[in-house]
Amino acid sequence: xxxxxxxxxxxxxxxxxxxxxxxxxxxxxxxxxxxxxxxxxxxxxxxxxxxxxxxxxxxxxxxxxxxxxxxxxxxxxxxxxxxxxxxxxxxxxxxxxxxxxxxxxxxxxxxxxxxxxxxxxxxxxxxxxxxxxxxxxxxxxxxxxxxxxxxxxxxxxxxxxxxxxxxxxxxxxxxxxxxxxxxxxxxxxxxxxxxxxxxxxxxxxxxxxxxxxxxxxxxxxxxxxxxxxxxxxxxxxxxxxxxxxxxxxxxxxxxxxxxxxxxxxxxxxxxxxxxxxxxxxxxxxxxxxxxxxxxxxxxxxxxxxxxxxxxxxxxxxxxxxxxxxxxxxxxxxxxxxxxxxxxxxxxxxxxxxxxxxxxxxxxxxxxxxxxxxxxxxxxxxxxxxxxxxxxxxxxxxxxxxxxxxxxxxxxxxx
Numbered sequence: 224x225x226x227x228x229x230x231x232x233x234x235x236x237x238x239x240x241x242x243x244x245x246x247x248x249x250x251x252x253x254x255x256x257x258x259x260x261x262x263x264x265x266x267x268x269x270x271x272x273x274x275x276x277x278x279x280x281x282x283x284x285x286x287x288x289x290x291x292x293x294x295x296x297x298x299x300x301x302x303x304x305x306x307x308x309x310x311x312x313x314x315x316x317x318x319x320x321x322x323x324x325x326x327x328x329x330x331x332x333x334x335x336x337x338x339x340x341x342x343x344x345x346x347x348x349x350x351x352x353x354x355x356x357x358x359x360x361x362x363x364x365x366x367x368x369x370x371x372x373x374x375x376x377x378x379x380x381x382x383x384x385x386x387x388x389x390x391x392x393x394x395x396x397x398x399x400x401x402x403x404x405x406x407x408x409x410x411x412x413x414x415x416x417x418x419x420x421x422x423x424x425x426x427x428x429x430x431x432x433x434x435x436x437x438x439x440x441x442x443x444x445x446x447x448x449x450x451x452x453x454x455x456x457x458x459x460x461x462x463x464x465x466x467x468x469x470x471x472x473x474x475x476x477x478x479x480x481x482x483x484x485x486x487x488x489x490x491x492x493x494x495x496x497x498x499x500x501x502x503x504x505x506x507x508x509x510x511x512x513x514x515x516x517x518x519x520x521x522x523x524x525x526x527x528x529x530x531x532x533x534x535x536x537x538x539x540x541x542x543x544x545x546x547x548x549x550x551x552x553x554x555x556x557x558x559x560x561x562x563x564x565x566x567x568x569x570x571x572x573x574x575x576x577x578x579x580x581x582x583x584x585x586x587x588x589x590x591x592x593x594x595x596x597x598x599x600x601x602x603x604x605x606x607x608x609x610x611x612x613x614x615x616x617x618x619x620x621x622x623x624x625x626x627x628x629x630x631x632x633x634x635x636x637x
Contacts, residue, residue, distance in 0.1 A: 332444070451471050523567040
């Protein structure tokens, strides 16, 4: 596919055009490198491109460093991953880990610790030796507007822009586990979310936090305390708040994967305010396009792409919000869009929520390996009467609890 070339400056079209001619030679090189466990020195070179994370750019820490290796290396990495590593990773990587993104943390991974963890996996020794050699004696240079610096050696970190980078980082953090099985750790790339149920008799938050801090020290990695917060979700309970964790700032809200949560689980004011602000600012684009003669079909496509995608993002999570207070705000935007000709058909947020719920519910119930299978209620132990499902329905005492995703689906789709 179309991709940027690395330090060798061989473009992607070269490999596409002459693939059949050079395939025999490349195959010999691949097999020799694999058998010997040696990566050619030219494959260990990388161009480091600073990409802005924010705008306007005022400080160097607003840049994200992206490593570009040679295309041939990426081809070989992908071959190793798809033929040798993918099955091992599916079984070895814990289900509390979901994704990967570029982050500075990847540049602090100690190679020797990573290699020791790699050796413990049921991977071919040829693959292990090749990866270890792939990580050693690497060099990179910075490239900005065609200006190139001298190559400098790097002795730690997982190279970004490579196929194996996400795999190696997943292996590195795979052994982070909660001390108590009742507590929840969810790893999304280099972000960790720790969920702990606090009662009058038990508060494991300090113990679980220290567990992660000790893991970081043992693995010679650093936690970013500037981006580490705690939030106490308590609803209307008047019980005194637990003591704050040392060195960690307590906040009344947290934004997790684009959804803003507040202390009171019934409150979604901050999240809806942000959604409405983004939607209204983008509505101006639709108005300008209509002024310049865009058809209703084209406006409908623009509205779905620019505005509706924002309004319904993560709705499976915050769809439990009160309709009269929150969801009705989205309905007003949709009705106004249909009235002004931005939508071809009138839609409601309730219909959208039901469709989103049904799609996700079917994915969960039909895939035994789905990450959200743990949310399903236990199966019934006694067969009292014929039913279309095997789940033991939870006791629902409040309207708020009935509206959460799993309960919505249980009462709507089974």
